[in-house]
Amino acid sequence: MGVTWEQLVVDAADPHALGRWWAEALGWVVVDESPDEMEIRPAPDRLPGLLFGADPGRRTGKNRLHLDLRPDDRDAEVARLLALGARHADVGQSGDESWVVLADPEGNEFCVLSSRPGPGPGGS
Structure with missing residues (x-):
């Protein structure tokens, strides 16, 4: 039985803005975008990715x-x-x-x- 690391999920108040920021910071590409999510990867066919999902809550602490x-x-x-x-x-x-x-x-x-x-x- 095998396993593949698909993505890391990041909660975000604005998943599109944060996803675009990380895409630019890392030089990655957007591979999927929906109203509440955005996924970026190093290349369309490379894993793992970062998935930014909508979460209006504020985190506290480190x-x-x-x-x-x-x-x-x-x-x-x-x-x-x-x-x-x-x-x-x-x-x-x-x-x-x-x-x-x-x-x-x-x-x-x-x-x-x-x-x-x-x-x-x-x-x-």
Whole structure:
């Protein structure tokens, strides 16, 4: 018996606006849109996706699940995401972390990690 991770569901006050924001932030495409939902994926035939569903309730407290993004250049990516409408978020970090915590336009936290070290001498 097998299983495939299809999507992560994100509750949103405005699923279309938040879905479009994440599509732009990640460079993904919209694969499905209905009045109360929007799904984005890395490509139409690639999984997993993010499904944004309508939920008018306001969340309180820190997210219990969040995305970690690993860009080639952390500082440039943070600047790009801030220009798209993200904002810095405080979830109790000490300030010495190698990642930056941001929040999307609806306040969902996510982390922008430092880039992975490149291959060492010898190419591995």
